Amino acid sequence: MSADVSAQVPAQVEVQVPVSHETDGTTRRRVLELVASRGPVTAGALAAELHLTAPAVRRHLTLLEEDGKIAVHEASPTGAPRRGRPARRYVVTSGGQSELAGGYQEIARQVLRFLRETGGSEAVAGFARQRFDAVARSYAPHLTADTAQGRAAQLVQLLSADGFAASVRPVPAPVTGPGAGVVAPAVQLCQGHCPVQHVAEEFPELCEQEALAFSQLLGSHVQRLATIAGGAHACTTNIPVPVHLTTNPATTPTEGM
Missing domain, CATH: 1.10.10.10 (Winged helix-like DNA-binding domain superfamily/Winged helix DNA-binding domain)
Known part of the structure; x- marks a missing residue:
């Protein structure tokens, strides 16, 4: 190609593409x-x-x-006061929560309403037990840690994979006052998203059976402190640690959980 012809080829121009x-x-x-x-x-x-x-x-x-x-x-300040405007x-x-959940909750509510009308409240409770028994059987083989805290960390990964935006956090001990230094060690399992929030608002049996499933899977007594269905920003479950566990108690969920 001659110099004259090549000179006719336009140079490449970098184009700034706006963010879509x-x-x-x-x-x-x-x-x-x-x-x-x-x-x-x-x-x-x-x-x-x-x-x-x-x-x-x-x-x-x-x-x-x-x-x-x-x-x-909006939360009450804890610990030593800090200077400046808090973040x-x-x-x-x-x-x-509704945006994250998608559009299937209304159908689920209609199904459970029909179940309650035809079979009574016990039918709804039975459905909840069956649902979380299946969840426990699915999760149990993956919970291999020998402490409740270790199992909680593994449970968080499973819950997050199923859309619950879960995390586990240590319970902060008070820095002053009569409770300082005497608070029982514990962690809190937090679920920042509930895919069935609006269903659970009408059918609390789902929350109750979920807590029972957590207790079985962790091999520990747990205490449900708050739920999204109840108006909190997260579902929070308190788990005492350390807990002495028998060998792999989560392999066989309790009958009738």
């Missing part, structure tokens, strides 16, 4: 999911997790808050 609405929406969905699993959580913590700038994350948080999907968590910490609202 789909990409923006995907990021906002990820922010909402993280608020569900990590909340109460700050913009700075979210930015670190997503590898984004804090201003970019705050923009998504502002839009989610305006849409009623998240809210600033805003966010949790998911009922509207955010």
Whole structure:
């Protein structure tokens, strides 16, 4: 090719492609999911997790808050007071839970209403027992740790894979007052998202049987402190540790759990 012909070939021009609405929406969905699993959580913590700038994350948080999907968590201060304005910490609202859940809950409620009308409350309780017995049998082979705390960490992975945005956190001991230093060691299993929130609001048997399943799987007494169905921002289950377990108690769920 001659110099004259090659000179006619236009040089490549770098084009700046704006961020699409789909990409923006995907990021906002990820922010909402993280608020569900990590909340109460700050913009700075979210930015670190997503590898984004804090201003970019705050923009998504502002839009989610305006849409009623998240809210600033109001909590009593604990520990030593800190100087300066405290960072805003966010949790998911009922509207955010609904968005994460999808559109199948109304059908589930209709089915359970029909079951209650035709078979009574015991029929609903029986369904809940059967459902969580199946969950326990599915989870049990994967819970191999020899402590309740270890099992809780493994249970969190299974729950998160099933869409519950779960985490396990140590229970903070009070730094002052009569309870300091005498609080029984425990961890809290938190579920930041409940795929059946609105169903459980009408049928609490689901929450009750889930807690019984957790107790069986962990080989420990557990205490349900709060539920999303009851208006909390997360389902919180208290698990005392350390617990002396028999060998792999989760392999055979208790009959009638």
